[in-house]
Amino acid sequence: MKETSYVHGYSGREALRLNDQANTLDQIIHNDTLFAEGSLVLEAGCGVGALTKIMAAKNPGSGFISIDLSEDSLSEARNTIRSLGIKNVEFKQADIFNLPFQENSFDYVIVCFVFEHLDKPLPALKNLKRVLKTGGTMILIEGDHGSTFFYPDSIYAHAVIDCQIILQKQNGGNSNIGRELYPLLKSAGFSDISVTPRMVYVDAGKPELVEGFIKNTFTAMIEGIGDKATGLGLTDPLTFNRGIKDLYRTAEPDGIFCYTFFKGFAIKN
Numbered sequence: 001m002k003e004t005s006y007v008h009g010y011s012g013r014e015a016l017r018l019n020d021q022a023n024t025l026d027q028i029i030h031n032d033t034l035f036a037e038g039s040l041v042l043e044a045g046c047g048v049g050a051l052t053k054i055m056a057a058k059n060p061g062s063g064f065i066s067i068d069l070s071e072d073s074l075s076e077a078r079n080t081i082r083s084l085g086i087k088n089v090e091f092k093q094a095d096i097f098n099l100p101f102q103e104n105s106f107d108y109v110i111v112c113f114v115f116e117h118l119d120k121p122l123p124a125l126k127n128l129k130r131v132l133k134t135g136g137t138m139i140l141i142e143g144d145h146g147s148t149f150f151y152p153d154s155i156y157a158h159a160v161i162d163c164q165i166i167l168q169k170q171n172g173g174n175s176n177i178g179r180e181l182y183p184l185l186k187s188a189g190f191s192d193i194s195v196t197p198r199m200v201y202v203d204a205g206k207p208e209l210v211e212g213f214i215k216n217t218f219t220a221m222i223e224g225i226g227d228k229a230t231g232l233g234l235t236d237p238l239t240f241n242r243g244i245k246d247l248y249r250t251a252e253p254d255g256i257f258c259y260t261f262f263k264g265f266a267i268k269n
């Protein structure tokens with residue numbers, strides 16, 4: 001994937017969204033991102049370091065090498081980690097399809113919200129498996145837009161989500177990849193595969209998720225593709241804005257919002 005084809009772009013707003021997403025989902029997705037003392041972890045596609053800062057702080061006894069294609073994102077990630085005084089992370093510009101590491105180098109490889117952007121997820125996974133030690137653990141985390149439902153329901157809101165799914169597909173990615181983690185891990189020859197759904201259910205009883213997930217993570221992501229979607233004629237500005245309004249409507253006191261992420265653990269034999 002070239003930097004320019006990353007569907008959400010590399011803007012400051014997207015960096016903010018990635019941080020909101022990681023902080024909000026910490027308990028639901030990252031609560032069991034725990035590594036053995038003394039282990040070496042490769043984080044592939046670290047972006048602006050939203051997950052890096054959470055897991056490096058949670059696992060002070062592990063060392064992290066965090067890679068990304070984008071030098072701009074890496075530089076933001078370096079600043080964040082430095083400002084937090086975290087010392088166990090090294091950043092490197094590298095491509096998952098051309099990894100600059102020896103075979104059998106890492107105890108764990110973790111990849112979060114990256115495979116949805118790749119046109120060749122299986123070769124990517126096989127590359128990552130090569131640098132994982134025998135007996136090491138692969139961890140994959142992805143969302144699945146097909147898992148989205150909400151109240152009040154709205155055809156306009158579903159239509160703007162569909163715009164995102166189509167754009168992602170046009171870029172060679174797959175917004176519904178969460179359901180494919182098990183088959184991918186199986187095809188790549190991993191054993192002891194365990195995939196669990198991580199459902200985010202939000203209603204007004206969870207005000208931090210109303211803000212952090214419905215508004216700042218999910219709707220912000222869809223809102224961010226408005227220009228591309230209307231520019232390509234997938235929708236018109238009026239219909240797009242109606243869909244976004246209806247997504248925000250689910251954040252009102254009587255609304256609910258549901259989305260499922262998937263997290264897979266697997267062992268290299």
Ligand SMILES: C[S@@+](CC[C@H](N)C(=O)[O-])C[C@H]1O[C@@H](n2cnc3c(N)ncnc32)[C@H](O)[C@@H]1O
Binds near residue numbers: 018049113117
């Ligand atoms: C949605 S961001 C996820 C960032 C981070 N993992 C998180 O959870 O916030 C996806 C990142 O994957 C990176 N990426 C995409 N393809 C890549 C590749 N082939 N090699 C390395 N990084 C890649 C992009 O540059 C982008 O920063």
